[in-house]
Amino acid sequence: MSKQSASASTSPSTSTVVDVVPGGETIHKALYRYGLGVLFAANVFGAGSVYILADTGANFAFSLLWVLPLAFLVDIALHDMSARLAVADEPLADYIVDALPIGGTTVVVGISLMSALWAVSNYAVAGAALAWLVPGLDNVLVGIVLAAGIGIAIVQMKVYDRIEAAIAAMVFAVFSSYGLLLVGLDIPWQSVAAGLQPLLQSEIGYLTAVIALLGTTVYWPNFFIQSSIQPTKEWTDIWKYRRDNAAGIATTLIIGSFVMIVSAITLTEGKMTLTGPGEPLAAILGRYALIVFMLAAFLASISSATGTLFGAGFMIPQSLGQDTVFGDQAFRRTVVALIALSAITAVPILALTGFGPIEMAIIMPAINGAIGLPVTVFALIGAVNRYYDVKWYENIAFLAAGFILLAGSLLTIQSLYETIMNIL
Incomplete structure (x- = not known):
């Protein structure tokens, strides 16, 4: 079956219900225009990002x-490459398999499974948040199973675009409130400005934090999703992708800076706790704000x-030679299988190692940032040069982004290893 016919028969429902309510058409158009950016932003701004940002602010x-x-800047450059692949309808996973006739499928499947580490940590946090929220539950492992069941239900209902938008609206509203907290805090703006000056230190925790921040904000599964989305979006104008990308990336990083700055001022140095990032909200707004924070953390997880596993939903079928589109049978089966695998994996890690949900939320993005991200970046550079006549100055920008991430990976891999060994 061709890509075009597959798209016509299996692309996800974009419900017309919103069009019959006041303002519904405006909402529908906004979701169509910025829905991909919302998906990417929600993938980035999961609970892992919140805990990484809060932990970084508190400790550094x-x-x-x-x-x-x-x-x-790096994210914009990489999304520009994957947007070009989307316009050409040339999925990145297809390019990797074609460019590596021996081992290409293994590489794609391998990094697909690595992306599931994000889901492992997110379901661990979701389970912990659910255990905290539900009176009498008090069992993180049961919470993980329930959270995974909710994820599977969302995928199988095939209305993820609308559910994602609703969740993202609440999550962004809650975490944007950190920006309002800044109004009432005594901000040392000189120190904030100094923190914008690049500086590398040899301390193990510092280097791990750097790669964790890059790993959780430059979210490489999003590039596989975007390069495969043309049959669903049907956009052939790259500026539509650029507008969508810029809005989503800017939103997440602005909110992220709010969380980091507030945490730097209000939290004390030390081990991050489940409720830690929400304590500034509770201190100012009352305990109910902590409940709202935990609900937002659960939904964000x-x-x-x-959403992260949507990347693998494209990648694994494509690595096996199948044309797949968002929401078709092969896509859903892959995502559901990896949700189940992620939940199953989270349980023994929590039960048998020194990792807790928060440690997992901080370390798993760092692992992906150190390994999966550089691999994806250089695959993007190769793919966009195959399918596009790339200007020399554009290649300089793309290669600069790639070497920045590769250098970050090489500099921090030992730090990351030692951090993991210390937790174990």
Whole structure:
């Protein structure tokens, strides 16, 4: 079956219900225009990002703020490459398999499974949040199973675009409130400005934090999703992708800077706790704000875990030679299988190692940032040069982004290993 016919028969429902209510058509158009950016932003701004940002602020104050604008520039460059592949309808996974006739399928499947580490950590946090929220539950492992069941239900209902938008709206509203907290805090703006100046230190925890921030903000599964989305979006104008990407990336990093700055001022140095990032909200707004924070953390975990696996939903069928589109049978089966695998994997890690949900939320993005991200970046550079006549100055920008991430990976891999060994 051709890509075009597959798209016509299996592309996800874009319900017309919103069009019959006041303002519904406006909402529908906004979701069509920015829905992909919402998906990417929700994938990035999961619970893992919240805990990484809060932990970084609490333990390193403002000294790592410089990573966020760097992440924005790198992310824009990489999304521009994957957008070009989307316009050409040339999925990145197809390119990797074609460019590596021996071992290409293994590479794609391998990094697909690595992306599931995000889902493992997100379902662990979701289970912990659910155990905290539900009176009498008090069992993280049961919470993980319930959270995974919710993720599977969302995928099987085939209305993820609308559910994602609703979850993202609440999550962004809750975490945007950190920006309002800044109004009432005494911000040392000189220290904030100093934190925007790039600085590398040899300390193990510092380097791990750098790669964790890059790994959780420059979210490589999004590039596989975008390069495969043309049959669903049917956009042939690259500026539509650029507008969508810029809105989503800017939103997540602005909110992320709010969380990091507030945490730097209000949280004390030490081990991050489940409720830690929500304590500034509770201190100012009352305990109910902590409940709202935990609900947002739960929802963010569900949406990020599920949305992240959408990348693998494209990648694994494509690596096996199948044309797949968002929401078709091969896509859903892959995502559901990886949700189940992620939940199953999270249970023994929590039960048998020194990792807790928060440690997992911080370490898993760092692992992906150190390994999966550089592989994806250089695959993107190769793919966009095959299918496009790339200008020399564009290649310089793309290669600069790639070498920045590769250098970050090489510099921090030992730090990451030692951090993991210390937790174990």
